[in-house]
Every structure is written in structure tokens, then in C-alpha cells.
Amino acid sequence: MNRPGNRSGNRSGNRPFNKKMQEKLVVLFLLVLLAFVGLSIKLVTITRDNGERYKKQVLSQQQYESTIIPFRRGDILDSKGNKLATSEKVYNLIIDSKQMLRDPESLDATMSALSTCFPGFPEGEVREYVASNPSSQYYVTLKSLEYDEIADFVEIQNNKVDNPKIAGVWFEEEYKRVYPNNTLACDVIGFTGKDNIGSYGLEQYYNDVLNGTNGREYGYLSEGEMLERTVVSAVDGYNIVTTIDGNIQQIVEKYLYQFNEEYKNNARPGGNGANNVGCIIMDVRNGDILAMGSYPNYDLNNPREKSALLGSRYVNEKGLIEYEANSITEENIDELLTDDAVTYQQLNYLWKNFCISNTYEPGSVAKPFTVAAGLESGKMTGNEYYTCNGQLHVGDHDIKCHNYKTGGDGTLSVQEAVEKSCNVALMLMGRQIGKTTFLEYQEKFNFGLKTNIDLYGESRTNTLVFTQKNMGETELATSTFGQGYNVTMIQMIAAYSSLINGGYYYEPHVVKRITAQDGSTVQNISPRVLKQTVSAATSAKIVQYCNGVVVNGTGKTARPAGYAIGGKTGTAETIPRDKRNYVVSFMGYAPADNPQIAIYVVVDRPNVVFQDDAKYATRIVRNILTEVLPYMNIYMTEELTDKEREELDNLDIAIKNPADEETKETEEEGEGESEEADEEVLNANGGDITSSTPVSEEEMQSDDALTAPLTGTVLNTETGAPLVEDEEDAPD
């Protein structure tokens, strides 16, 4: 064994390391040992007492490591594949002060590069921020940049050889909702902000379909408490393909805008051409909505722009337009829109889809329904004759016909009653049909029920129609010509389509297909027949009567050059029954012998002194159909006058009347229309939006109370003036 021993006298005067010192050294070592033992015990206690808690603490701290990868919201396409709404990737410029200040030269180098590449870069502001927040790592400097805008800088930044000093800048990706056609189809589409939550229209109704799921990049501790990094990709939302045809939509909006230009600032200074003017075009063979629009409209890319409110009438805190409400003009806009709440009152009204959200009394457009109910129920044969003396005594009242002053329409057949829109004849039919059958057919035609169109904001009208309990003799009489109960435009056109297509009630719909981002189809939405409202025979008779309206009756002015169409006019009084405010409308279809499309135009209180003239609606219908029917490749069947030829020439519309093809054409037209993909890019120029101010739902509810007022006011006091219905046929 080796045993070290002391060696003495190594150096003179040096004493050895003595026993006492050795003893104290051992004491010292024991003290150190004690301290080590004490610290070890402390270590054990920390682990034992707090181990679990600290473990969780450490885990929770790791969560800060995760970052969100945004999904892309799906597009909204028209039936030809044109983009109505899309999401574009944009970039936010983020400054990381900490990185930037790590190298003293970085700040100046980075700032000069940024100033060169971004014209609007607020250099002074950013320098100040970096100086006062040296440890900040996230400062949004510029927002929503396009890739083109950042490309130059990214190139400089990536070139580490020439620009080694650039640091502390990165780009955060996000998606921005873009509407390439601005105002086009704004009511149908609705809008979506940065939060990916849609408001109104398809954006709201199909919000969940359009949205995807955010991805996430994160670190986590696996079972063995190993740190793992994982990327879960974002799942992009689905696209929706609509039945809307962008070109038809554009034609519709062009003429709604033209109407507004013509009549604005007329009887109501500074006001639009009407409170609201709306139009729906629907394919009667499947319920596809081809176009739906109203004026005033708004820019989807800028929905909160106040200037869109100019010309609209002031909306009160209940969301209603009061009788004699002022129009919003440049002069009074600042006075009227006192605060955000008031501004949003106006905007909410503007954003509503007039065609499905506003309710009103339909007026004489309801007459074909009354006739259909009579024929279908067997209470009428269609061979009856009715005598009109200008008024009819119902209950305690005399209800007048439109031609009261000229002594009535005389003796009329059923067809003549529809053509001339005779109220007395219709009231007599109502007596024949009876209350129970009448109400049964109201329900068959879906009045009082939602159509369940796939758009957000359809109004409920269940409280705005009559029931067995509250329908008396007078109510039945006025209901036969469409006064006293309320409807929405979509209800009317859906029901009317069933009258003329052989009786099939299609659920109206706007979306025909849901596709994935790669274009593959996720879901096809096929047309749904909900019920048969009338028989094919009844339908044929209604078509015959309504064709007569345009040939002989009140609807002559609706016929476009070269085509035969059918339809029915409507002129409805509004509440209060002051004989000054009307909702005028035209419900039509084309072609007359084989209806393919239905069109419905409603003008809510036109801005004219005498509003009770359905021509405000029929002229719009004529303008729209003049362009839409040729666009749909429907052949012309009627002779053209020289004047009409000139008109078509001016519009640059080819005359579709090839005599040689005439034999085949009628049959094929139906399918031909949608096959022909029109690649024309939608252009918002012509499509200024028309919005309409219909009788709102609430207003209607008071209408429902209106049953009473209607009989009371209209019929009692109103010995002199009848409920004015359809305007008489006036040649253009």
C-alpha cells in the first residue's frame, strides 16, 4: 500500500503541516459535507413538494411557442365561374426592435431599405418606436400589402451577401376579403370583415361552409416529455357556386340604377327614385335565382361608406322609415347622422336585402292567385261572367274599383277581369271561393311561410297574413286583390312561378354547388320541388289570362321588343291610406307560350307626385327583358316595328329571329341558355345598386293590425276614393 508521509525540512524555517491543522482540516471537511448534505436535502424537497406543479408550469410556458396559420375563406362564384367574392393573401409589415438593435448598423441599413421599397413607410414614426421600445418584437407598421408591394424588399432582405445588415423585419400573412365587382349583387353576397364572420346574404348564410379551420404551428411535450414541433396545416374553406348569372345581374342593376337616375330628386327633393326598387329573376323550371338586386346599394369593399346613404330616407330607431321622413342629402347628412348608433340604423337598413327582408302588400299581382284558387278548388269554372258597376258593397262598406268614376267595367269574363284588373269581379270571385278555401290556397301558395331561400335575413310573415279567426267578409274581399296581408318579393315570385310552370312549387335557391379549393365538387344542390300548388290545366289557364294582360290589359308596357310575355301589374296602397303612397309592381314571365323565367320588379313609393302608376315597374321590366332574353338565347317571336329595330340597334342587340331555325328553337332554348358560358368579365360600371325601402316587417305587423285599420280607414271614411289598384292600360 502506498502511504504518503510527511517530508520535513523542505525549506528552512518551514514548519510541517501539524496535527492541529489536520484536525481542523477534517472539521472543515465535515462542515462542507454538512452543507452538501443540506443542499441535497433541499433539492429533494423541491422535487418532492413542487415537482408536479413546476412540471405543469413548464408545460404551460411552452404554449407561447405556437403560431396560427390562417385558413383561406372560400370564394363566391357566379354560375359561369366568375368571382363575386374572393380572399387574397396580404401581408402586414412587422418590426422587431430587438432584432433590429442587436447590431448597431442594422437600424440605419434596414430603415433606408424600407423607405426605398415602401413609398408610404413612416420612417420617423418607426425610428421613434424602436428607440422607445427596444425590446418590442411585434409592431405592425404597414397593413394589407399586396405581394407585389413587398416583393422588392423581400428580394433585398434575402440577399444576405449584399445586405447583411438588414434585420428585424418580417411579414405576417393574412387574408383579405375582396369583392371584384364592388356593388354588384351586394344584397345577395353580403360582406365579411377581417374576423371571417360574414354579414348578410350568402356570406352570413354560408359562413360555416366558406370558413375553414386555422392551422397551428406549435411545440409540445410528448409523453416522454420530449419537445416536439408540429405543424397542423390550415384547412381552407369551400367555394360556393351560385345560380346568379353575373351578366343578367348586371343588366338588372343597370336598369334599377337608370330608374333611379330618372326619378331621383323629383317629388322628394334630394331623394332616390324610390324608397326602394327591387328585382328578382328566377328560372321557373328549377327555382334558380338568376339575378336579385335592389337600389340603393352599397360597395361591398367599403360597406360602411356613408355616401351610399345619400338619397335614402331617414330610418328611425325602430328601423322603419316614417311617413314623410326626410331624405339624406349632402347638406343634412352631418346633422342627421349624429352618432354611430344613428349611422348604423341607416346602414343596417341599407344592408338588408329588400327582395327577401322587406314586406309589403302585393296589390293586384295577387289576382292570378285568387283566380287559380277558384279554378283549382272547383268553385269556379273559368266560364263565369261578372258585372262591375264601379263598386261593391261588402259588409258595411262600399269598396270601389279603379274605374269607379267611369261607371265600372261592365260585364267581364274571368280573363277580362284579370286583364283589366277589376277589383269588383275579383271580390265576387272571393265570395264564390269562400273564406276557408281562400285561406287554404293562401297557405298552398306559401303566403305567411318562409320560402327558406338560402340567404340570410328572410322575413317571417306568419303574423302578417289572415287566419280563419281574423278574416271577415271585408278582409276576404280586399285579400282577393292583394290588400290587407303582407308578403316578401321572394314569396311572390316563388309562388307565381308555380302558377305558370304547371304547378310545381320549387324552393328558391341561390347556391347550386359547393366545391373545394381545388375545384372538386363537395356537394351538388339540386332543385327541390316542395309541392304542387295547382294542376297543369289551371296553370295553363293562368298563363293564358296573364298573356292577355300584356296583350290587351294593364301590362302592355312591359313587353320587350320582339318577344311575347305574360304577367300582372300591381299598384298597392300603403299605410296610412292617404291615396298618395303606393307600392307598384309587375310580375312577369317569358316567353309567353313556354315560360322559362319569371321576373318581378317592385317599386316602393316612387319619387313622383302621383305614384299610383304601375308603369314605373313595367318600364323597368321591359328594359331588363329587352337585354336579358336575347342574352339567354331565347328567340324572338314577334314582329318588330321600325322603332323597336332602332331601339335594339342602339343597344347593340342582335335580332334573334332566324326563320330557318325557328322550328327547333323553342324546345331547345330552355337548355341552351346556361350552356353558353359567357366569359365576359363582370364589370360593375353599369351596375349601380338600387335599394328599395319596402314596408318593413314591423310596419307590416302594424299592418296585421292593419286588418282593422284597413277596413276602418279605407272602407269607412273612404266613400269617395276606392282602393286604387292597377293602373289602366296606358300606351307608352
Next chain:
Amino acid sequence: MPRIKLSKPKGYIDYSLIFIVLLLLGFGLIMVYSTSSYSASMSSSANNNPAFYLSKQAFATVFGLIAMAVVALLPYHMWERFAGVAYVVSVVLILMVLTPLGMKINGVRRWLNLGISVQPAEIAKLAMILFLATLVCRLGGKIRTRNGFLLVLFSPAPICLMVWLITDNLSSAIIIFMIGFIMLFVASPEYRRFALITVGILALAALVVFLVLHMPDSGLFGFRGQRIRTWRDPEAYASGSGFQTLQALYAIGSGGVFGKGLGQSTQKLGFVPEAQNDMIFSIICEELGLFGGICIIILFLLLLWRIMFIASNAPDEFGGLLVVGVMGHIAIQVILNVAVVTNVIPNTGISLPFISYGGSSVMFLLIEIGMVFSVARSIEIQED
């Protein structure tokens, strides 16, 4: 000088000491890489090179091992005559921190730029061991007198005050003072005086803590007072002064008995500041668990035991005291470092010998170990 000659190879060589030192150094390099690679790769000042700290530390270690070998081969008595010079040199070096040669790192002026960066405090520790060993030998029996006792006790004081006040490094000042205190303890046959002094210092410390804790708004003792408050309740200052301590405790606690495995720490990913430095022990505990931590403590205990063994067999008082000084230095740093990491004492910057990142620390420690070997080689082995 003819006396300077390599001593004969027949002297005692403590292989277990060599083994322990190399083990600690190797383990230290592994832990420095483990703790620093992530933050180094994220830091442009480290050229985003994960091995940035490792390579610097490895360089210092190799350099230190060479220095250790040279010192071990030289007879330790030759240093005796440089004792006074060493004292003066450390004073000068500390003062030089105030000249343009001084370097500021993390806002503190503590380093000298002499080609490589050096902490004068590290040199002062070595100088103090040498100086006190010489002084005690010169005093001989006078150390038993009160004056002799006080002379040895307070001779480190000027250096301590300079380290504290000039380089703003209280922990190094305390270490230097405690090295002197331990050497005096071994050299003096007394017990009573040491007990009294210890009790007195503890009482004073208790008073300071009491004052600080009961006048929380007074700002008493500046940031050091704040550290004391943090020490008592680190969670109350979790996002501020308690952050480092608390994160270190989280690391220790989350490691469990056997740890998350080497390299698997999550706390080193930016949560424990200076993970490769003063707080390296907490990451050791997180990765290797209680087991690993206690193994390191036992390794240090073995190291100290071997050094004690050499000291008590030293051929003369000078050699013995030199080795005692080295032993005291290592023991104090290990105890204080682990105590800080486990929040037994308030947070102060003390590195773990041989393991923490720090070039000058490891170099001077290895020179001290070289002296221990030099003393050991003078021990005559008696063959039975």
C-alpha cells in the same frame, strides 16, 4: 535560478484527483453545449453557431490544462516569493478595469481585455490564496496572538472592498473573504473566535434581512434589498427580479428523479436566463434529475476529499495552506452556487467550478489544481 528544476518523477501523483477533474471538465463541456446551443443558434452575436460557447469553453479548458500541467511540474515553493507581488498585481489589475482596457458586459464593468477577456477577481482569488499561505507561514506562532489573528483576517479586506466597489462584484468579494477565513480557520488552533465571528455575521445578516423585509417600500440596500425580498417570495416577483430564480426552480422541479434526458431541457429554450452560466446546475437537474444533481455534488465531495487528503499530507505548512486555500475556494463556490440555484440564499452571480461557462474561471481553477498537484508531488511515499 538553480533551484528551479523539475522535481523528480518519483513523487506522489493522485490519479483519482486527475480523473475527477477531467470528469468534471468533460461533463461541464457537455452541459455547456446542451444549455447554450439553442440560444447560441438563435443569437446573431454568436454568429448563430450552436457550438459558439462550447468552442470558446473548450479552448479555455485546453489552455487551462496546459497551464495546470506546467504549474504541477514546477516546485510550488518558487511561488512563495511572489506572494507580495501577486497582491500588488491584483490591486493593479482591478484598478485597470477603470482604464480603457476595461470591458463592459451586460452593463457591468468587470473584465479586462488582455487579448482574451479576464476577470481580475479570478486572479485576485488565486493571489489571495498565495498571499495568505505565505503570510501565515511568516507569522509562525504569532498567529495565536490577537494581532496576528486580526492581521490574517483583515489582510484580504482591501482587495475585497475593491472587487466589491470597483467591479461591483459582491459575490466575488465574499468568496475572497471566505477563502481567507477558511485558511485562517485551518491555520489557527482556535475555535471560539471563529464561532463568535460566524454567529456575529449570521446575526448581522439576519438583521439586514429583517429590515429589508419589514420595510418593503423603503428601497433599503437598493437592488440587493430587492433581491432579498425576491428570495423570500420569488413568486411575487415572477415576471421581474424573481424570474431567473423561479425558472431555475421550475427546471429543478420538473426534472423529477431521473430527469428528462440529456439535451431534453425545455427551460433552457430561453426561459432560464444564462442557463450555461450561473444557472447551469438547474438545467443539470432538469435533464438528469435529482439523481444527476446529487451525483455532481458527490463528485465535488470526492474532489474536495482528495484535496483535503493532499493538504493534510503536505510536506510543509506553506504547501498545506496553499492546498487548503484551493479546497476552500472550490467548496465555497460549489456551496454558494447550488444554494443560489435552489433559492437557499438570495440570488447572486456565482459560477459552478469546472462546469459553468466562463473562460477565466476555468483557467484559474486549473492553475490552482496544478498547484495542488505540485504539492502532491512533493509528498514522499513510504513503501511499507
